[in-house]
Structure formats: C-alpha cells, structure tokens
Amino acid sequence: MPATPPIAVDRLVKIYKTIPAVDGISFTLSPGSITGLLGGNGAGKTTTIATIMGLVMPTSGRVTVLGAEMPSERYRVLHRMNFESPYIEVPMRLTVRQNLTVFGKLYGVNDLRERIAELGHELDLTDLLDRPTGRLSAGQKTRVSLAKALINDPAVLLLDEPTASLDPDTADWVRGHLERYCRDRHATVLLASHNMAEVERLCERVIIMKRGRIEDDDAPAKLLARYGRRTLEEVFLDVARGNGLETEAAQ
Amino acid sequence: MTSRIESARSFPSPVRGSLQRIGAMMLRYWYLLRSSWPRLLDLVYWPTVQMVTWGFLQYYIASNAGFFARAGGTFIGAVLLWDILFRGQLGFSISFLEEMWSRNLGNLMMSPLRPFEFIAALMVMSLVRLAIGAVPVTFLAIAFFGFNLYGLGFALVAFFFNLMLTSWAIGIFVSGLILRNGMGAENLAWSIMFLFMPLTCVYYPVTTLPVWLQPVAWVLPPTYVFEGMRTLLIQHVFRPDLMIDALALNAVMFAAAVFAFLKLLQSARRHGSLMQTGE
Numbered sequence: 128m129p130a131t132p133p134i135a136v137d138r139l140v141k142i143y144k145t146i147p148a149v150d151g152i153s154f155t156l157s158p159g160s161i162t163g164l165l166g167g168n169g170a171g172k173t174t175t176i177a178t179i180m181g182l183v184m185p186t187s188g189r190v191t192v193l194g195a196e197m198p199s200e201r202y203r204v205l206h207r208m209n210f211e212s213p214y215i216e217v218p219m220r221l222t223v224r225q226n227l228t229v230f231g232k233l234y235g236v237n238d239l240r241e242r243i244a245e246l247g248h249e250l251d252l253t254d255l256l257d258r259p260t261g262r263l264s265a266g267q268k269t270r271v272s273l274a275k276a277l278i279n280d281p282a283v284l285l286l287d288e289p290t291a292s293l294d295p296d297t298a299d300w301v302r303g304h305l306e307r308y309c310r311d312r313h314a315t316v317l318l319a320s321h322n323m324a325e326v327e328r329l330c331e332r333v334i335i336m337k338r339g340r341i342e343d344d345d346a347p348a349k350l351l352a353r354y355g356r357r358t359l360e361e362v363f364l365d366v367a368r369g370n371g372l373e374t375e376a377a378q
Numbered sequence: 379m380t381s382r383i384e385s386a387r388s389f390p391s392p393v394r395g396s397l398q399r400i401g402a403m404m405l406r407y408w409y410l411l412r413s414s415w416p417r418l419l420d421l422v423y424w425p426t427v428q429m430v431t432w433g434f435l436q437y438y439i440a441s442n443a444g445f446f447a448r449a450g451g452t453f454i455g456a457v458l459l460w461d462i463l464f465r466g467q468l469g470f471s472i473s474f475l476e477e478m479w480s481r482n483l484g485n486l487m488m489s490p491l492r493p494f495e496f497i498a499a500l501m502v503m504s505l506v507r508l509a510i511g512a513v514p515v516t517f518l519a520i521a522f523f524g525f526n527l528y529g530l531g532f533a534l535v536a537f538f539f540n541l542m543l544t545s546w547a548i549g550i551f552v553s554g555l556i557l558r559n560g561m562g563a564e565n566l567a568w569s570i571m572f573l574f575m576p577l578t579c580v581y582y583p584v585t586t587l588p589v590w591l592q593p594v595a596w597v598l599p600p601t602y603v604f605e606g607m608r609t610l611l612i613q614h615v616f617r618p619d620l621m622i623d624a625l626a627l628n629a630v631m632f633a634a635a636v637f638a639f640l641k642l643l644q645s646a647r648r649h650g651s652l653m654q655t656g657e
Contacts, residue, residue: 143650148650177653182653183648184644184648214484216480218406222409225406229402
C-alpha cells in the first residue's frame with residue numbers, strides 16, 4: 128500500500144464570486160521534497176497555499192494534508208504543519224521570546240523553553256529573544272517569522288515568498304537554513320516565490336501556475352532543457368508571456 | 379530531538395490541549411497589556427470620567443429633588459452597571475481587534491486554535507480588562523460619593539453575570555462580522571452598544587419609553603438588569619424573576635451569537651476574507 132502523500136491536491140477549483148482564482152489543479156508532493164510554486168501576480172499561488180492550510184474553502188475538488196481532508200479535518204493535522212508569509216506578521220509589541228512562547232503553546236510543543244533556545248541558536252536570534260519584535264530589522268523579523276514557522280518541527284511547511292524584501296545576504300542565509308531543516312527533518316516544503324534563483328537552488332520540482340492553472344510541472348533541469356533556456360527566470364518569462372511550448376511547437 | 383518532535387505530534391488529551399491553547403491566547407493578551415501603559419491607562423480612564431460626571435450629577439439632583447434623594451445611587455449604579463456591559467463587550471472586541479491590527483489573525487487561523495477556544499480566551503480577557511478598569515472605579519465611587527456597589531450583595535452577582543453574558547454575545551457577533559467583512563466593520567465594535575443604551579433603559583424605567591417600543595426593550599436582557607437595579611435601590615426589593623428572564627434571554631442570545639460567529643467564519647473561509655484582514 129503506497130504511503131499517504133504529505134500534500135495531495137486533486138482537481139482543486141476556487142472561484143471568488145465569478146472569478147476563478149484556481150482552476151482545476153492537481154498535484155501530489157512526496158515526503159521530504161521541496162517544491163516550488165511559481166507564477167505571476169494573480170496566478171493562484173497564495174490561494175492554493177491558503178487552501179492547503181485550510182484557510183480557504185475550495186469551490187470543488189479535494190485537498191488532503193498528511194491524510195486529512197482540508198479544511199474539514201484540519202484540526203487532525205494543523206499541529207504538524209506550519210507556514211510563513213511576509214503578508215502575515217507575528218505581533219510586533221511582544222518580544223521574540225513571548226511570541227515564540229505563545230505559538231509554541233498553541234502548537235502544543237513540549238520542552239518549549241529548550242526549543243526556543245534551540246531556535247534562537249539556529250536562527251541567530253539568541254541576542255534578540257527579549258527585544259520587542261517590532262523593533263527588529265526586516266531581516267531579523269523574517270528570521271523570527273521563520274522561527275515561528277519551525278517552532279513545532281512541522282512535517283509540512285508552506286512558505287509564501289519567505290525571502291521577499293530581504294537583502295541578498297540574509298536571503299541566502301534563510302535559504303541555507305531551510306535546506307538544512309528539510310534535509311535533517313525530512314520535512315515536505317511547498318514554496319511560493321517570485322525569486323527564480325531561490326527556486327532553482329532549493330527546489331527539486333517546480334510547478335508553474337498561470338491564471339489559476341498549472342502550466343508546467345517538472346524538475347528545474349528538465350524545464351530548462353524543455354524550454355531550451357539557461358535560467359528558470361527565462362522559463363518563467365516564456366510561460367508568463369505565452370511564449371511557451373505551444374508557441375514553439377507551432378513555429 | 380526526536381522525542382520532542384514525537385511528543386509535539388502526539389498532541390495532549392483534547393481537554394488539556396484546549397486549556398493549553400486558551401492559556402496561550404490569554405498569555406498573548408497579557409503580554410500585550412503589560413507591554414503598553416497607555417493601554418492600561420485607557421482601561422481605567424473612561425470609566426473613571428463617566429463615574430465622576432454622573433456621580434456629581436446624582437449628587438446635585440439628590441440635593442434638590444425629594445424623589446431622587448430617596449432613589450439614592452440609581453444614576454451612579456446605572457453608570458457602573460452600564461460600564462460592565464459596555465466595557466465587557468469592548469474588552470472582548472478590542473482583544474479580537476488586536477489580532478486584526480497586528481495582522482496576526484492568519485497565524486491564529488492556521489494554528490491548531492479552535493474557534494471556541496479563541497472565543498473562550500477573548501471572554502476571559504474581557505473579564506481581566508474589566509477587572510483592571512472597573513474595580514478601581516467602584517472603589518472611587520465609595521470614596522467620592524459613598525456609593526458601595528458591593529453593598530448590592532448577591533444581586534450584584536446576578537446583575538454582573540447577566541450583563542457579561544450579553545456583552546460577550548454582542549462581542550462574539552461583532553467579531554464574526556469583522557472576520558467576514560474586514561476592518562470596514564471595525565466601527566461596530568465601538569458603537570454597537572450605544573444602540574442598546576436607550577433601548578435597555580439604563581437611566582430611566584421602561585415605562586418612560588413609548589408603549590410600542592417597550593416590547594423591544596423587554597427582548598433585551600440588560601433591560602431586566604437595569605429595572606432590577608432600580609427596584610433594589612428605590613424599593614429595596616430584589617426581583618429574582620427579572621434575573622431569570624434575563625438569563626433565559628441571554629442563553630438564547632449567546633447561542634445565536636456563537637452560531638452566527640461560526641457561520642460568518644465559514645463564510646469568510648468561502649470568500650477568502652481570512653487572507654485579507656484589512657479594509
């Protein structure tokens with residue numbers, strides 16, 4: 128009997144009033160994989176991630192996470208998942224330690240004090256633990272959001288543009304940490320990003336979305352070969368501008 | 379490491395887990411209150427100003443009119459009980475709004491926190507906020523005007539319990555509306571209770587209202603509390619029947635508010651409103 132996939136999306140449709148945000152997409156992620164979700168603004172990436180987290184109810188289709196149907200069975204698995212997004216913040220008036228304590232308790236983490244110290248060490252936050260989150264720099268705040276996302280050692284991690292608005296050094300540092308986390312914990316990661324270099328470095332598989340549909344889905348190297356391009360950014364531009372495989376085939 | 383991951387994945391018993399999450403939310407609001415002295419000052423400021431203003435008015439009227447001299451404390455008692463109702467709802471709604479203001483709602487909605495645990499934490503925090511704001515004011519009422527709210531004894535417990543139930547019901551309903559409609563509905567949190575002020579007859583008997591409006595007043599649980607308070611202070615009679623009627627109406631109102639909240643939350647999930655917590 129095959130193992131339950133960490134994330135399975137089956138013919139997912141989400142329509143807001145009359146506008147389809149996600150239009151019949153299907154994919155399955157394998158355990159311990161890092162998958163990139165690419166697409167321009169309005170491609171449906173955030174809606175897809177929010178549906179996987181149980182924050183949005185699908186119009187039709189199915190989403191299961193670790194075997195639980197979302198959103199109806201979400202409380203079976205939410206303590207084994209987590210996410211990070213620059214669009215959702217942790218409370219700014221609370222110190223880093225207070226925030227991590229609150230979220231640690233919400234996620235039912237045992238040995239919380241020890242876990243916070245460990246995350247402080249891993250994410251270079253030890254000296255910042257007792258400072259109000261709102262007084263930190265953008266890069267430091269991102270590391271705090273990442274610490275919040277990792278507080279429960281999630282088996283499934285959803286990241287929505289985790290390095291947006293970070294300087295190259297901090298962004299590289301965050302990517303390195305994510306790589307190590309996934310390798311060490313065998314966690315499954317779905318990463319939505321506009322940063323092609325990031326996706327190329329981290330992801331073993333890339334799903335490209337456009338207008339709510341999956342335009343392509345493959346390993347980065349295979350995508351590069353198929354589109355005859357040197358970078359994923361060029362592939363992305365081909366897909367976004369409609370210069371994809373159909374155009375080439377027609378030529 | 380493995381043992382912690384495993385223990386984190388095998389969540390504690392449902393009741394223990396719920397209590398832990400409610401405790402986590404209360405801790406979050408306590409940290410917030412503790413971090414900001416203007417927030418703490420705000421809790422005491424308005425109840426004090428209102429109590430002092432109405433206290434002096436009562437003092438003036440009582441010294442000039444025989445009836446009011448007999449009805450000692452009705453105004454100031456009404457002010458203090460109104461504050462329980464108003465501050466109870468506001469305490470609930472403000473704690474909820476803090477999540478909207480800090481853009482933290484998405485974190486909570488994607489965490490294992492259940493809606494009823496969120497509501498329970500907000501209810502407890504409204505009590506905490508009320509205690510911080512109203513208890514010192516009740517002592518000031520004794521010091522300034524010789525009005526001892528605690529002198530109402532068991533009646534005060536009945537009044538308080540009924541008023542808190544109403545305030546929570548309204549707080550829950552308003553929070554649901556904000557969840558569904560975003561910060562555009564924020565004003566309701568500040569103003570909705572003032573719709574209840576004339577209808578629940580805080581400062582005057584129900585018979586003062588036009589006859590056609592009186593049935594509306596009697597549908598609202600606080601009306602029974604304010605009538606009960608006046609009966610107690612003027613005629614020195616405690617009316618348990620009024621409190622039981624208020625309790626029955628409150629049970630209906632509270633259940634309806636929770637139902638509405640869950641429906642609005644479901645609607646917010648359908649419309650994607652939880653992803654956009656701004657206007």
